Amino acid sequence: MMKIWLSALVVLLVGLGLGAAAAWIRDAQTPGLRELDIQRLLDPNQAADNRQPTPKAQVDKAEYDFGTMDSRSEGKHGFVIKNTGSAPLKLSLGSTTCKCAWSALKKDTLAPGESTVATIKWTPKDFVGPFEQIARIGTNDPLRPLLLLKIKGRVTTVVRLSPNELVFSGLPVGQSMRGEALLYAYSSDSMKTTGYELLEPDTAQFFDVELSPLPIEQVRAEKDAKSGAKVSVMLKSGLPQGPFHQTIRIRTNLESAPTVDLPIRGQIASDISIMGPGWDDRWGQVRMGMVDGEKGAQRELDLVVRGRFRRTIECEVLETSPPGVLEAELGEKKESGQSGKARIPLTIRIPKGTGPANHLGLGLGEPGYVLIGTTHPKVPKIKILVCFAVEGG
DSSP: OHHHHHHHHHHHHHHHHHHHHHHHHHHHHSTTHHHHHHHHHHOHHHHHHHHSOOOOEEESOSEEEEEEEETTSOEEEEEEEEEOSSSOEEEEEEEESSSEEEEEESOSEEOTTOEEEEEEEEOOTTOOEEEEEEEEEEEOOTTOSEEEEEEEEEEEOSEEEESSSEEEEEEETTOOEEEEEEEEESSOSOOOEEEEEESOTTTGGGEEEEEEEOOHHHHHTSTTOOEEEEEEEEEOTTOOSEEEEEEEEEEESOSSOSEEEEEEEEEEEOSEEEESTTEETTTTEEEEEEEETTTOEEEEEEEEEESTTTTTOOEEEEEEESBTTBEEEEOOOEEETTTTEEEEEEEEEEOTTOOOEEEOOTTSSOOEEEEEEEEETTEEEEEEEEEEEEEOO
């Protein structure tokens, strides 16, 4: 048994010796191979350079902070890219994750030691707030095939209203209401309001506006704001039932923002409402669309009356405009004891044979209207806008 173990040990030692001799012969036939293996472990780039020439992409600074910028401005930044390798470096502009675009890449091939600039343009437009985006450049660097370049910052604006619109909804007929907006300036520490103008003359008498400087503690509560003003609005009683719209144009001492518009909208509610096909309650109008003049068109609506005056109310058509194009007719009142409502049918008609006309509203021609008088003490008149256009005829 002892002889068998000794024989096996001798065979093992001989095998190890032959393997080491073969490895020595192989390394001797490939000079420097062991040194390259050591270099590869310590510095992969250096080892690659020793084997064959390779490009190497290096970015001076791969991140740029625009800081605070205005939403209407345009920012540009050039990223410096250098080839620190031993072979030509090839570059290609890739995609971006933002509302920005590559504006220039001076060179797309760099010799060893050469540099270029890749310029990105950032246009925030109406965006406000912090941003952080990535832009990409492809390379032929085997160890860095994609360069990720980051831009970041915070977008503000010259001035900003908060809120940017005043809404008075569900205001009962005969009541008043107050609203308030804050006007912030981000580029000037001395902004002042110098006056205002109400752009809708028909309802201007129902609005009182007061402009006052904003206390410094309120200015500081808004990030990046340097000065501000308060816009106080009183909506007085007297507006007729239905939706209303107004715009306050505020004047300032800033050259970059001489005026700022504050839209106002709302709904005056009452015991009388309108229902039916084509009726848009938000805008107080019925839409009839495009009408064939030879055929004409009509809409069947209802005046719905609630409250204690529903039994005694009387209504009549006072006016239609344009005359001869729009016609309106009220039907017999119908009461419903269970629902506590009364309904008065209203037919709005464009007669057959009407000539071409454009009253679509929204800048496409003044809308027509039907004016209805009532005996309701708080709703003496109801004005219904009618949007339509007639073709042919």
